[in-house]
Amino acid sequence: MSVVAKIEVTLLGTGVGIPHSGRAQAGLVLTANEPLLFDCGAGVLLRLSEAGFSPLEVDAVLLSHLHLDHVSDLLPLAKARWLLGERRLDLFGPEGTGAWFDQVRSLYPYLEELDVSITTVRPGDEFFLSGLKIRAGEAVHSLPALGYRIESETRAIVYSGDTEPAPSIRDLAEGADLLVHECSFPEPFSVTNHSTPRRLGLNLKGAGVKRIVLTHLYPQTIGREEEMVRDVRVGLGDGAWIEIGRDLQRIRI
Numbered sequence: 261m262s263v264v265a266k267i268e269v270t271l272l273g274t275g276v277g278i279p280h281s282g283r284a285q286a287g288l289v290l291t292a293n294e295p296l297l298f299d300c301g302a303g304v305l306l307r308l309s310e311a312g313f314s315p316l317e318v319d320a321v322l323l324s325h326l327h328l329d330h331v332s333d334l335l336p337l338a339k340a341r342w343l344l345g346e347r348r349l350d351l352f353g354p355e356g357t358g359a360w361f362d363q364v365r366s367l368y369p370y371l372e373e374l375d376v377s378i379t380t381v382r383p384g385d386e387f388f389l390s391g392l393k394i395r396a397g398e399a400v401h402s403l404p405a406l407g408y409r410i411e412s413e414t415r416a417i418v419y420s421g422d423t424e425p426a427p428s429i430r431d432l433a434e435g436a437d438l439l440v441h442e443c444s445f446p447e448p449f450s451v452t453n454h455s456t457p458r459r460l461g462l463n464l465k466g467a468g469v470k471r472i473v474l475t476h477l478y479p480q481t482i483g484r485e486e487e488m489v490r491d492v493r494v495g496l497g498d499g500a501w502i503e504i505g506r507d508l509q510r511i512r513i
């Protein structure tokens with residue numbers, strides 16, 4: 261494993277399936293050596309370009325789950341690479357990813373030319389990509405879903421995907437330098453499959469995460485951003501830096 265000092269995370273999409281201004285659907289790109297793309301919802305391909313990345317740079321995509329707001333731009337990304345002369349793509353995702361990809365791709369015969377390697381990732385799996393150690397954890401959502409912990413020798417970053425506040429994601433986030441966690445709705449929404457600020461804060465209490473960035477924001481969060489940050493802190497009770505993420509925000513860890 262090569263030594264990677266700093267890692268840069270660029271939030272590409274901090275929104276959800278219901279559109280609202282300024283927030284594309286889910287996606288972030290993490291750069292240490294080669295860029296790794298996590299999720300690829302609608303709008304992420306454009307955001308990649310706005311963030312200065314060519315589709316050719318993104319050889320590996322890791323999916324948290326298969327909901328449309330996390331995968332809609334994956335075929336357009338593969339097509340953009342194909343148009344630019346690159347057929348290869350390495351795809352990682354939860355159970356069902358291979359069957360889903362094959363079915364969608366079969367609707368577009370010319371995409372059969374793509375050389376896509378698909379790795380099914382299960383909770384607890386560990387592997388290396390681009391000089392980084394990746395560990396998957398089980399998210400609590402309405403279908404098989406994963407969170408990912410990405411580690412260099414000196415840094416740890418965690419992306420929750422879509423999840424309720426869950427002990428498995430807390431374990432994944434233990435001591436992380438950065439946690440990008442979904443927080444779909446403000447208080448006092450009562451939801452399953454997604455996170456709200458106080459329960460999220462409580463779930464992370466004592467986990468020692470240094471910086472928490474909230475993402476996957478439904479339109480109901482508009483104008484409630486500061487209050488959501490305060491509500492996470494009420495549950496958390498310690499001194500982590502907490503903020504609302506925004507599209508194209510770069511975070512160097």
Ligand SMILES: [Zn+2]
Binds near residue numbers: 325327401
């Ligand atoms: Zn989802």
Ligand SMILES: [Zn+2]
Binds near residue numbers: 276277286327329476
């Ligand atoms: Zn989602």
